[in-house]
Amino acid sequence: MQVGYKLSAEAFGPAELVRQAVLAEEAGFDFVEISDHYHPWLDNQGHSPFAWTVLGTIAAKTSRIGLATGVTCPTVRYHPAIIAQAAATLALLSEGRFVLGVGSGERLNEHVVGPGFPEAVSTRHELLTEALEIIRLLWSGGYRSYEGKHLRLSDARVFDLPDELPLIAVAASGPKSTRIAAELGDGLFATEDKPSIVRHYRDAGGSGPCYAEVPMAWAPDAQTGARAALETTRWALTGWKVMSELPNPVNFDAATATVREEDILGKFACGTDPDRYVEVAQPFVDAGYDRLVMQNAGPDPDGFIDFYRRELDTRIRQLRPNHG
Numbered sequence: 001m002q003v004g005y006k007l008s009a010e011a012f013g014p015a016e017l018v019r020q021a022v023l024a025e026e027a028g029f030d031f032v033e034i035s036d037h038y039h040p041w042l043d044n045q046g047h048s049p050f051a052w053t054v055l056g057t058i059a060a061k062t063s064r065i066g067l068a069t070g071v072t073c074p075t076v077r078y079h080p081a082i083i084a085q086a087a088a089t090l091a092l093l094s095e096g097r098f099v100l101g102v103g104s105g106e107r108l109n110e111h112v113v114g115p116g117f118p119e120a121v122s123t124r125h126e127l128l129t130e131a132l133e134i135i136r137l138l139w140s141g142g143y144r145s146y147e148g149k150h151l152r153l154s155d156a157r158v159f160d161l162p163d164e165l166p167l168i169a170v171a172a173s174g175p176k177s178t179r180i181a182a183e184l185g186d187g188l189f190a191t192e193d194k195p196s197i198v199r200h201y202r203d204a205g206g207s208g209p210c211y212a213e214v215p216m217a218w219a220p221d222a223q224t225g226a227r228a229a230l231e232t233t234r235w236a237l238t239g240w241k242v243m244s245e246l247p248n249p250v251n252f253d254a255a256t257a258t259v260r261e262e263d264i265l266g267k268f269a270c271g272t273d274p275d276r277y278v279e280v281a282q283p284f285v286d287a288g289y290d291r292l293v294m295q296n297a298g299p300d301p302d303g304f305i306d307f308y309r310r311e312l313d314t315r316i317r318q319l320r321p322n323h324g
Contacts, residue, residue, distance in 0.1 A: 001285075001317050002030040005305070006070070006213060006295040007054070010040035011232055014049035014057070020301050021058040024065060027309040031066030032058065033101065033211070033293050038077060038109040041235040042256075043249045052086050059094035066097045070213070070293065071171045071189055073105030075124070077113050080131035081156050084138040091162040100135075101189050101211070103171030104128045106244045108252075117247075125176055126150060132168070132184040139165050169211055173240045175200045182206030190289070191240065198288030212289040214281045215268040217297045218304035222271030225298045226264040233297035234259040237267060268297065274311040278319070285319045292316060 005024040007017045021032045036051040055067050067090065074083040087100045104124040110117040118124050130148040137144045138158045146153035170181035171189040178200040181188045187208035188201045198210050215236060219225035234256040235243065246252055264270065269280040284292055294312075296304040 001319065002066075002209075002291050003313070003316055004031040004033050004066070004068070004211075004291060004293040005029045005308075006293050007032050007034040008045075008295075008297075009035045009037055009051055009054065010042075010045040010048055011297075012301075013047050014054050017049070017054050018057050018061060020305070021065065022061055023302065023305050025062045027305045028313055029065060029294075029308075031068055031097075031099070031291075033068040033070035033213075036069050036072040036109075038112050039249055041108070041249060041252050042232060043253065045232050045249075052090070055090055055098070056093060059090060059097070064097075066099060067094055068099040068169070068211075069101045070211070071101035071103040071169075073110055074102050074131040074135065075127040075151070076105060076110040076115060076117060080134040080151065081138060081153055081158075083131075084135040085158050085160075087135075087166050088139065088158050088161050091164075091166045092160060096162065096164050098166045099169055099187070100166045101169045101171065102128070102132070102185075103189065104177065104244075107247045108243075108249075111247050122176075123150070125180060128170075128177075129180055129184065132170070132180070135168070136184070167208070169209070172197060172201065175204075178206070179204045187211065187291075191236075193283040193287050193289075195287040202288070209291050210289045211291040211293060212284045212287075213293045213295040214284055215295055215297065216277060216280065216304070217264070217268045217270045218307050219271060219298045219300065220303075222265065222273075222276075223261070225270035226261045226268065228299040229264045229268050229270065229297040230259065230261055234264065236297075237263055270298075272307065272311075274315060277312055278315050281316055282319060282322065286321050286323075288321070 074080040107117040167186040169187035170185035172178040182204035188210040217225035217229040269277040
């Protein structure tokens with residue numbers, strides 16, 4: 001079991017994210033994971049810095065903690081050749097601490113560039129497959145070209161490659177995407193505690209680590225935590241089918257207008273009771289995830305990190321699947 005800390009790039013500016021990563025290393029987290037967005041989910045979150053610059057700065061200011069994108073879409077806003085180069089560079093600068101998390105993306109971030117975001121999920125899966133093939137090809141060294149249905153590569157080479165290539169964790173939510181993760185990735189990334197996701201991944205031959213984000217909102221009391229999560233993170237209750245489709249923060253604001261504080265309390269661990277945090281994390285362990293990311297939507301990141309260090313670290317690491 002490894003435990004990570006989610007750097008919410010939609011809620012904090014770049015310098016603050018770096019500061020939190022340094023605190024997370026001091027608190028004993030195994031890795032930090034950062035979202036790679038162009039827009040925040042909601043306008044009132046107010047931020048969306050360039051994740052790769054933040055990660056490079058974190059690599060320079062830390063010495064032990066792992067780094068991960070959670071996740072990058074290497075198909076529309078970025079060409080996979082750029083991600084292959086960026087990930088290789090970050091692996092070198094972090095001395096092997098980087099994990100490349102990739103996925104088929106959300107319209108929220110990808111529609112901003114000229115071609116737009118594909119309507120059909122099947123097309124997004126085809127794009128992701130081709131992108132992963134291009135990244136793997138470039139990481140094999142030498143000058144490479146590729147002619148796919150959607151993506152092309154012309155006589156390109158990544159000159160600075162690490163001796164040990166980054167692990168690639170592929171975001172998935174159903175049988176088709178888990179098959180891509182198993183066949184072209186080294187691990188799985190998900191946001192839901194559904195056992196079927198890990199099961200499909202394993203059935204398709206996937207044997208790597210499985211990452212999942214656990215929803216939390218630390219505050220001096222549960223109601224304060226729930227109110228903070230309701231204000232900035234209610235989008236998390238919409239589900240992946242909605243999260244991947246809406247184009248702008250204003251659309252997420254409208255789509256989540258009916259989410260209530262009670263809904264947040266039912267999904268998130270809020271307040272200061274460590275038993276509740278363990279209760280929310282346990283289904284992810286039962287589902288087969290072995291890389292748990294603590295995703296705090298509460299108003300005080302320093303308070304949460306201290307709470308994790310004092311009250312949660314040992315208990316989370318001791319969790320085992322409850323097959324009963």
